[in-house]
Amino acid sequence: MVVDHGRAHEAHRAGRPVPDAPAWTTAPGGRRHVLPHHSGDALIVVAPSAGRAGATRPPVAAVLGALGVALVAAVAVAVTLGAVAIPLDRVLATLAGRGEPTESAIVLSLRLPRVLGAALVGAALAVAGTLLQGLLRNPLADPYVLGTSAGASVAGTVGLLVAGPLGYLVVPAFAFAGALGSTAFVWRVARVGAHVPIVSLLLAGVVLSAVAGSVVALLLVMSDRLQLRLAAVLGWLMGGVSVVSWEQLGVAAALVAVSVTLGLATASRLDALALGEDAAASLGVDVERLKRVILVASALLTATAVSLAGLVGFVGLVVPHAARLVVGPRHARLLPACALGGATFVVLADLLARVALAPAELPVGVISGLVGGPFFFALLWRQRDSYRL
Amino acid sequence: MTVLAATSLVAGYGAADVLGGIDLECRGGERVALVGPNAAGKTTLVRCLAGLLRPRHGDVLLDGASVGMLDARARARRIAVVPQTFVTPFAFTVREIVGLGRTAYIGPFGGLSSDDRRAIDKALAEAGCTAVAERPFAELSGGERQRAVLAMALAQEADVLLLDEPTVHLDPVHQRETLARLGRIARDRGRVCIAVLHDLNLASALCDRVVVVDRGRIVADGTPAAVLTQHTIDRVFGPGLRVLAGRTPPAIVPLT
Numbered sequence: 147m148v149v150d151h152g153r154a155h156e157a158h159r160a161g162r163p164v165p166d167a168p169a170w171t172t173a174p175g176g177r178r179h180v181l182p183h184h185s186g187d188a189l190i191v192v193a194p195s196a197g198r199a200g201a202t203r204p205p206v207a208a209v210l211g212a213l214g215v216a217l218v219a220a221v222a223v224a225v226t227l228g229a230v231a232i233p234l235d236r237v238l239a240t241l242a243g244r245g246e247p248t249e250s251a252i253v254l255s256l257r258l259p260r261v262l263g264a265a266l267v268g269a270a271l272a273v274a275g276t277l278l279q280g281l282l283r284n285p286l287a288d289p290y291v292l293g294t295s296a297g298a299s300v301a302g303t304v305g306l307l308v309a310g311p312l313g314y315l316v317v318p319a320f321a322f323a324g325a326l327g328s329t330a331f332v333w334r335v336a337r338v339g340a341h342v343p344i345v346s347l348l349l350a351g352v353v354l355s356a357v358a359g360s361v362v363a364l365l366l367v368m369s370d371r372l373q374l375r376l377a378a379v380l381g382w383l384m385g386g387v388s389v390v391s392w393e394q395l396g397v398a399a400a401l402v403a404v405s406v407t408l409g410l411a412t413a414s415r416l417d418a419l420a421l422g423e424d425a426a427a428s429l430g431v432d433v434e435r436l437k438r439v440i441l442v443a444s445a446l447l448t449a450t451a452v453s454l455a456g457l458v459g460f461v462g463l464v465v466p467h468a469a470r471l472v473v474g475p476r477h478a479r480l481l482p483a484c485a486l487g488g489a490t491f492v493v494l495a496d497l498l499a500r501v502a503l504a505p506a507e508l509p510v511g512v513i514s515g516l517v518g519g520p521f522f523f524a525l526l527w528r529q530r531d532s533y534r535l
Numbered sequence: 536m537t538v539l540a541a542t543s544l545v546a547g548y549g550a551a552d553v554l555g556g557i558d559l560e561c562r563g564g565e566r567v568a569l570v571g572p573n574a575a576g577k578t579t580l581v582r583c584l585a586g587l588l589r590p591r592h593g594d595v596l597l598d599g600a601s602v603g604m605l606d607a608r609a610r611a612r613r614i615a616v617v618p619q620t621f622v623t624p625f626a627f628t629v630r631e632i633v634g635l636g637r638t639a640y641i642g643p644f645g646g647l648s649s650d651d652r653r654a655i656d657k658a659l660a661e662a663g664c665t666a667v668a669e670r671p672f673a674e675l676s677g678g679e680r681q682r683a684v685l686a687m688a689l690a691q692e693a694d695v696l697l698l699d700e701p702t703v704h705l706d707p708v709h710q711r712e713t714l715a716r717l718g719r720i721a722r723d724r725g726r727v728c729i730a731v732l733h734d735l736n737l738a739s740a741l742c743d744r745v746v747v748v749d750r751g752r753i754v755a756d757g758t759p760a761a762v763l764t765q766h767t768i769d770r771v772f773g774p775g776l777r778v779l780a781g782r783t784p785p786a787i788v789p790l791t
Contacts, residue, residue, distance in 0.1 A: 283624045411643040417631075418638045420623045427587050428618075429691070430611025430639025475625035478646060 206479045209472060213486035217265065220490045224261045224497040225253060229505055232257075263389035264496040264510065265489035266398050267455045268465070269406070272488025274447035275462020276469075276480055277409050280416040281440045284344045285470075286525055288462035289325070289448040292347060293354030295459075297328020298445075298452040299382060300358045303365050306379070307372060314394035318401065321449035328354055329445055359383070382456030385511020387496050389454060401450045406485055408443040412436055413477035420475065458492065458511045460518020465491055467525070537563040537694040539584060539614075539727045543593035546583050552591070553579040555751040561744075563694065563725035566718050568738035570731075571748035572772055577731045580748060581697050584729065585616045597695065611639035615693035617685055619700050623672065629683045630668045633658055636690030654690050661720065662686035678709040685713070689720070696720065698730035702737060710734065714741035735776075739763050739784040747771055759784040 225237050232240075232249050239245050240253045271289060278287040278294075289295045301324025302317050309316040332354055336346035362383060366372050372379055381388050389395055409416075415436050418426040423433045451458065465488040466480065473479040492510065495517070499508040544557040553576045561567050569577045582588040584595055586602040595602040597613055605613070615636070623632075636658065637651040647655070659665045662685045667675060672683060681704065688696060698717070702710040714730075714737060721728035732738045738745050739759040747755040747762060749771045755762040763785040765778045779786045 279624075285624060414638055414641040414645065418635050420625055420627070421618075421621050421632075421635065424582075424587060425616070425618050425621060426638075427607060428585055428611060428614070428616035429635055430608040432607045470625065474631065475623075475627055476631060 203474045203479075204472065206473060206483075209479075210482055210486065213483060213490065217486050217490045217493070220493045220497075221261050221265060224264070224493050225257050227497060227501055228252075228257060229500075259389040259392060259395055260387050260496070261493055262395055263387045263398070263454045264492045266395070266402050267387060267451045267458060267510075268461055268488035268490065268492025268495075269485040270398075270402050270447040270451040270488075271458060271461035272465035272469075272484040272491070273402075273406055273409055273481055274444040274451070276466040276477070276484045277416070277440050277444045277447075278462070279466055280419060280477060281437060281444075282342065282344060282347065283420055283422070285467055286344060286348065286463070286522070286529070288460065289444065289451075290355075290457065290459040290462065291351050291522065292329065293332050293351035293358070294325050294329050294445065294448045295452055295457050296351075296355035296358035297331075298322070298325040298449045299457055300324055300361050300365075301327070302449075302452055303362050303372070303379065303382070306375065307365065307369055314391060314397055318397060318449055318453040321452045322446055325445035325448045325452070326442065328358075329441055333441075381509055382452075384509035385456045385458035385514065386499075386507075386509035387455040387492075394454070398450050398454055401446055405443040405446040405450075406481065408439060408446075409481050410478070412439055412443075413481060416440070416477045417475070455510065459515050460522060461488055461492060461514055463525070464518050464521050467521075536725050537727050538596075538598055539695050539729075540596045541580075541584060541593065542596065544580075544583055544590050544595065545592040546579055546588055546590040548579075553751055554583065554590075556593070557748075557751075557753055559746065559753060559756070561727045561729055563727050564722050565728070565743040566714070566721050566741070567727075567729045567744045567746060568732045568742035569729060569746050569748055570733070570735060570738050575748045576751040577748050578699055579751075581616070581699050581729070581731055584695075585614055585697050586610045587616070608639045611691055611693070613693050614695040614697065615688035615691040617688040617696065617698040617701055619703055621684070627672050628669055629664060629672050629675070629686075630655065630659070632672050632683055633664075633668075633686045633690050636687040639691065654692055658686040658689035661689050661716075663716065677704040678706070681705055681709070681713065685716070693726075694724075695727040696729070698728075700731050700733060702732065702734065710737055711741065735763060735768075735787045739786065763787065 222234055222237075226232055226234050230252060232253060236245065236249055237253055240250045245253065274294075275288040278289065278292065279285050281287075298321040302321035305317040305320030306313065332347055332350040333342060335350045336342050338346075362379070366376070366379055378388055415426070415431045418429045418431050419433070419436065421429070426436075427433050466484050469480055469483040469487050473483045492514070495513040496510040499510045499513050502508060538560060540560040541557050544554055544559075545552055547553040557580060569580065571577055579588065583590050584602075586595065586605065589603060597605075602610060602614070633655050634647060634651070637647060637654060640651055641647070656665075659668050662682045664679060664682045664686050667679050667683070672680065675683060681701065685701070696717070701717075702713055705713060717728055717730065718741065720726060730742070732742070742759065744757065745755075745759050745762040746753055747767060754771060755767045760783055763778060768776050768778055768787065775790055776787050777790050779788060
């Protein structure tokens, strides 16, 4: 990696931070600059009452246990509520095969697949966001704002067009290609030498998302076949969990399991990457290989989420941030916490989407957007000093 | 005893060579200062010695074996680099930062073993930051932060310590303290200890050996008294610095 000392010094002398320079060579001059500069996240943690909170991270088993209980509770509540309320004991009877036919149909073919789908979407997006943030060393990264989701949705729509009875395999495969391709494209567009400035990445992501939206609209107008599935495609664009079969759910679960495992395998190396690529390399990390693994894992996760629910925004932004406040920044704890927390978050958001304006249903993307959008702005507001151009 | 050697080292970025044939041999136990004007190639030399930049010609040998043949993990167990102080986007505590020094000892899915924890405690103590171990790294003062970064490198338990301007953000007292600490670390374990320094007086007073790099070549190498002469200083840094007569180790002041 070429170190651009001249540029860093120049910007520093002009009183500006250097957001895209590798952190350990930037050394933005002593204590005055460092806090407000790269460490929006740190600021939030050390802000009001947290104080020296870093010292006392709670035991990870307790946190994961609590999150697991919360997820099970959220799933239970979400299965019982809806257009027709079905008490938990009758849901359990249905699962045991002793249910009344109508209720069995509702629980087994509609509600449970949708709730479990929402859980998978949440876990996938939250873990993808965590991985991308670790890779880019910036808490503003997320598959939605980087355009990965949009790339996956275009390719997924094409997949819908060509898919026959094996749609539950074809659509994720196309979405994966789209996710990987769009990540590589955005990365390539934003990259300056060895630096990948987050501002350029976000801009490229925004533009890619807009273009992707237009392409999907174009495909929709041109294809009779898609128009027959208009509701499904619109749901995709706005972000709605639509699970059509248990096979689809099974494939998604397997993909999420594989990619979360990949992420966990890299956890300690991803921690080291927080110090910058050169520092990580000197700590023993094969940085290029790590990048490839993370990009593939996050593209797999994004593709899975998009295949199930289309464009659900900001989950990958909100959940890792909240999780970091509780378990700290180390990925071995952060990734499982995000998987469970993200699953719970989307299950509850989807429940809210179903019952808030009942009998009308909102797409879950509306809820996550209403929660996550302001959250993104708050993060940007705290970090805005770092992004002056 | 560990020996780190560069032989006819040529390296650079893009089309240009930054280093034009460097021969250097450093033995465990000595504190070596790399000095020279800006853009002389000091940082590039450190990156080559660390195995982070592949040389175009020549080789870097650690106890006779090429550093380029080691994979990242094996290399990190032998060679530690202390970067200039860095900032992290996430809120690590000091202990967590120092724990990153153990990355090369942790396998996939692995966590810190009891050996790792012992090494971390020892590194915290050696670098003098046990007292701040549980504090958020971002809240530390410049001097504390520098010591934490040093502790991270010490936790690697490597035989070679390479430091890129370790004193750049420190006040004079902390600069002295850092180099004194390095001296103890180098001697106690027979470690190779090489630091890029900008302050010639610091190099003179607190290092056993001074290597002057200019335009990608080594132009002087020896004890501070042998190397920091008016002649060499003039040749490398141009006029504007005076070596005070009759001082051992030499002292250098700017001309007014």
